[in-house]
Amino acid sequence: MIAANEEMILYEYPFNERVRTLLRLEDLFDKLYFFCEQSHPYCHHTALLTLFEIGEVTSRSDLKVELLQELERHKQSLAGLRNDPRVVQDALQRILEDIEAAQTALSASAGKAGQHLRDNEWLMSVRSRSIIPGGTCEFDLPSYHAWLTRSREQRTEDLGNWVRPLSHFQKALAIVLRLLRESAQHSHHTAAMGNFQQMLQGKSHALLQVRVARQLQAIPEISANKYLLSIRFGRADGDMKPRPVERDVEFDLALCAL
DSSP states (O other), X not given: OEEEOSSEEEEEEESSHHHHHHHHXXXXXXXXXXXXXXXXXXXXXXXXXXXXXXXXXXXXXXXXHHHHHHHHHHHHHHHTTTXXXXXXXXXXXXXXXXXXXXXXXXXXXXXXXXXXXXXXXXXXHHHHHHTSTTTTOTTTOHHHHHHHTSOHHHHHHHHHHHHGGGHHHHHHHHHHHHHHHHTOEEEEEEEBTTEEEEEOTTOOOXXXXXXXXXXXXXXXXXXXXXXXXXXXXXXXXXXXXXXXXXXXXXXXXEEEOO
């Protein structure tokens, strides 16, 4: 995920496949909710394509089991902080309640994430055509063209019915990623001539964050494992192809692990 404000751009890099999947889903859910809230049929078409992408990502793993495992791990870790004078107990109790609510909702949900999409024959017919460039034209899918011509209210209601069964998964992954990001250990560094390396001594991390000033126009190319972190900064020229930065680049680094 790339987040930005007026001064800094945030780049995130996952250390393992589970976090990689959660970041991809977070990005897709952000786009899905944005396009669902719009009114134009083209926006709802994009929302549906994004929903298919979510279904594709969730079909590759048992997301429900993985999220329940992550929530339980976080709950056990945080429960150990009860009565710790260094911890704000009211805030701790709220997050524990959020975790328990997410666990209850996930456990009550039937089947795997996105299974209701895969069981919908009409949606799967649209998805199979959407893989083909221009495959959802009105002469290919007249029923889909008819759906796009419905009123905004009707389309929004349909999208809500298709998205709603996934809301429990979205809320759960949001909690997991929030707790992961809040565990960040921040430090400030300078990449000499655009290059930076740091030994990680075999420590287990889940997520890496790099923040760099927008005005520097420096794009990090990140490679990392539990032993070594390497960052090479580049700069996009007119053709948008990154080329090495041959100057020092200051940036903020955060390593996240629970």
